[in-house]
Amino acid sequence: MADVRIQGVTKSFGDTVATDDLDLTIKDGEFVVLLGPTGAGKTTTLRLIAGLERPDSGTIHIGGHDATTLSPAERDTAFVFQQYSLYPHLSVFDNLAFPLRSPARRFPEEAVRRRVEEVARMVRIDHKLDNRSTKLSGGEMQRVAIGRALVRKPAIYLMDEPLSSLDAKLRADLRLELKRIQSELGATMLYV
The missing domain is CATH 3.40.50.300 (P-loop containing nucleotide triphosphate hydrolases)
Structure with a gap:
């Protein structure tokens, strides 16, 4: 930080x-x-x-x-916007992993998995990792959006x-x- x-x-x-x-x-x-x-x-x-x-x-x-x-x-920096801005075709896991898989970062897949699971527990959506983002409630979608920012440690x-x-x-x-x-x-x- x-x-x-x-x-x-x-x-x-x-x-x-x-x-x-x-x-x-x-x-x-x-x-x-x-x-x-x-x-x-x-x-x-x-x-x-x-x-x-x-x-x-x-x-x-x-x-x-x-x-x-x-x-x-x-x-x-990591920006969390008013609207969720999730990728609807991706699972919760893949939405959270997206910043770690960008060409600018390219974390090893095992590190991505560990960090995504850690952040998912932190924002209390670890039980939804396999769900598509379109199958979530508003609160769950916002948790994913916040989690996507948290995985990066900006x-x-x-x-x-x-x-x-x-x-x-x-x-x-x-x-x-x-x-x-x-x-x-x-x-x-x-x-x-």
């Missing part, structure tokens, strides 16, 4: 200023929550850290290295309202689960 430091970051979309001279430091192992109304720049901040957007000015450091101009693949986990499409009770339960997982891993997380 790593610390993240944003210094003087401004990002505009036409006449709309999404972030204005933003300074933010997230220490290694912290769980930081961004809260604010629609249009406050929360998602833009996550996208800037992930490299999906480039700042108009300012710098972004991840793990002590200037990541401002690095591509998303070079930043070592510098920082970026979570953009990952629980907002779930019912209130499940959302509350999964919030506690995320905090438990973050604490277990000692992970750096930025949560919107």
Whole structure:
């Protein structure tokens, strides 16, 4: 895991200023929550850290290295989006294994299996590994999406309202689960 430091970051979309001279430091192992109304720049901040957007000015450091101009693949971040974005034709196991099998990483298959099983237990979907993602409930699909980010062990986990499409009770339960997982891993997380 790593610390993240944003210094003087401004990002505009036409006449709309999404972030204005933003300074933010997230220490290694912290769980930081961004809260604010629609249009406050929360998602833009996550996208800037992930490299999906480039700042108009300012710098972004991840793990002590200037990541401002690095591509998303070079930043070592994992992004969990509001929508599940699972591969419907793949099993839960293969959805979780997908990041570990990418050409950029290519873990040995035995290491993939061990890591997927470990994360599946952590997010409590190990009994569903053979199921297709289309056969899961909303809460189970979100657990798979979160697990897919967790298998990689990136510098920082970026979570953009990952629980907002779930019912209130499940959302509350999964919030506690995320905090438990973050604490277990000692992970750096930025949560919107």
